Amino acid sequence: MNIIDELSWRGLINQQSDEEGLRKLVDEKAISLYCGMDPTGDSMHIGHLLPFMTLERFAKAGHHPYIVIGGATGSIGDPSGKKAERPMQTMDQVNHNVEALSNQANKIFSNFTMVNNYDWTHQIGILDFLRDYGKLFNVNTMLNKEIISSRLEVGISFTEFTYQILQSLDFLTLYRQHNVQLQVGGGDQWGNLTAGLDLIHKAEGQDAKVYALTIPLLLKADGTKFGKTAGGAVWLDPKKTSPYEFYQFWFNQDDKDVINLLKKFTFLSKEEIDKLADAVKTAPEKRLAQKTLAEEVTKFVHGEEALKTAEKITEVLFSGEIQELTTEEVAEAFHGVPSEEISSDPINLVDLLIAVNVDKSKRQAREDIQNGAIRINGERLTDTTTEIDPKDSFDGKYIVIRRGKKKYFLAKIN
Template identity: 70%
Template sequence: MNIIEDLKWRGAINQTTDEAGLEKLTNKKKIALYCGVDPTGDSMHIGHLIPFMIMERFSRAGFHPYILIGGATGSIGDPSGRNTERPLQTKKMVKHNVEALTNQMKHLFGSDSNIHIVNNYDWTSNMSLLDFLRDYGKLFNVNTMLSKEVVASRLEKGISFTEFTYQILQALDFLTLYRDHDVQLQIGGGDQWGNITAGIDLIHRIEGQDAKVYGLTIPLMLKSDGTKFGKTAGGAVWLDPKKTSPYEFYQFWLNQNDADVIKYLKYFTFLPQAQIDELAQKVKDEPWKREAQKTLAREVTKFVHGEDAVKQAENISRILFQGNVQDLSTEEVSQAFNSVPTTEISSDPINVIDLIIAVGADKSKRQAREDVNNGAITINGSKVTDVDTTIQPQDHFDGQFVIIRRGKKRYFLAKVK
């Protein structure tokens, strides 16, 4: 199956500038392509992951992907998808984020990958304002720029000249990569269509209309209920394990609805069509087994965090299901209870009732005593039924944590200072 046909089957194509021409080109040779990300933060979240999974698909098919990290474009701000001006970051912040995203990309795709990482700061930082205006600004028609959705949507509230010029810089990226690396395809989100076509127009003006360059955008990812994909009650799901632990990451995918899971298997895994079709049938015939969700969680967690992270996440899940929290390692506690109510306590011995109140498991000592007497409280996996019990915070989990459970599912974490 041609790479473009595969992307169509996966529902991963929103728009292309010339689908037939691109399919014909990719049948003839292994082209170079690129996708960019601006360093607006020091980690990507799973929404960012979609186009880069496509880059990995191209890489596995023998093509030559380039990941562009926007040290230059990130300094001025992309107006795409925003109603107001993006706050400018300091040069120090941009530099830090560029380094963090570069390391994240290397972790995702590996040093031996066919994927190359470039920074557009390298070819823009020494360009003078006069050179920029004479060599490139002269080639852009303001009326055409104003008609681009990314700019037109901002005209009512206003857009700065800085953000207005963003599409010129991104167009320059495509031109530079075309000249230096024979890059013929740019991939991006649907909101990047105007910027992508600006790059194609620039290449055609400078290199001629015969230049074979293309654009491809991916669909906006929505859940079956129409809400935005990738958000939880706690916020975005990050690729950085310090922001979203591998266990939380695994659980996010494991908890997807039957209505969404096959779509996500197509987007976020490299499983072949036959296997995904088989999982789709299992969703219909045996939904209670959640085989598709388990496969999705394993595959995406393995890609982002590695095989060991999958094993650890599955081990944590099994232990928590059985209620045997005493079997968790200190690191696993940190992952599993990252999002539960957490309170700092001292390392001094503490009465169980006082501990329950301190972590907020109960609001009154009377209720806390009732819960203890009724066997509703477990501390570090052991049921406590004596209200006079003294808890030694340093006895478990290397003296760092105390786990309190009220009832069957309500957990609270005490961090030992």
């Protein structure tokens, strides 16, 4: 299957500058292509996965992907999709984010080439910038780009106005130095991508074979934007979103969304995904499609060992056998649950529930204990006089409290 046909089947194509031209090009030879990422934070989130996994698909088809880390563009701010100016980061913060993102991307996408657009922009003087590049951009054309026109009512600084010139310079530089012929980006980047095509054609000639392709905004079946949770973004940094939380995010996807997500976020074949689609219809209670999705994406981002740990934690929490977890696994499993710090001194069970905010009153705590609603480290306790020694569990660092069937709390021992 031609890579363009595969992307189309997976629903990964929004806009193309020249569909037939690109299709012919990738049939004729292996090409170089790229996608950019600005260092607005020190970790990627799952919103970054879609374009970069698209590049990975090109790589598996024999092509050569580049990731451009925006050390230059990230220092001025992309106006796309923003209602107001982004707060300017210090260069120290930009450089910190560049290093963190580069290390993260290299671990996940080990066969990509990583470059930083600061390397080819920081020595360009203002006069050279205006004469060599600014002269090739028509202000009227720039104003008509959606990324700019959407901001005119509230205002846009000259700094952000020039963003598309810098991004276009990325494409031109990569074309000249590495024969990069395709830029991939999100749907909101179409104006920036086409500006890059225009610059190359003006600088190198209309016969330059360069192309742009955007990926659609990913929506859930109910029309809401995919990728956010009640707690915010789902990060690829395991310190921000643990592999267990990451696994659970994918496992908890709705039946209406899971097949679409399998197409976009896994490398499973059409035949494999069709079988999972049948399983959703015939045995939805088994959640085989969701389990496969969680396994595939977690393994791709965090590796085999992290996947095994996430699956173990999932099984243990389902069975309630908390004592089977290691101290490190407890920290991962209960990363986001309500927690309080307590001392290492032995504590009465009722007082423990109050200290960790499991219950608001001693009367309620006693009732919960006597009714069998309280489990400490997996063990149901019904005696209100029980003394808990924090040093007895999980290397003296944690006490796991469960109230009812699903409500967990964590006592951290200081």
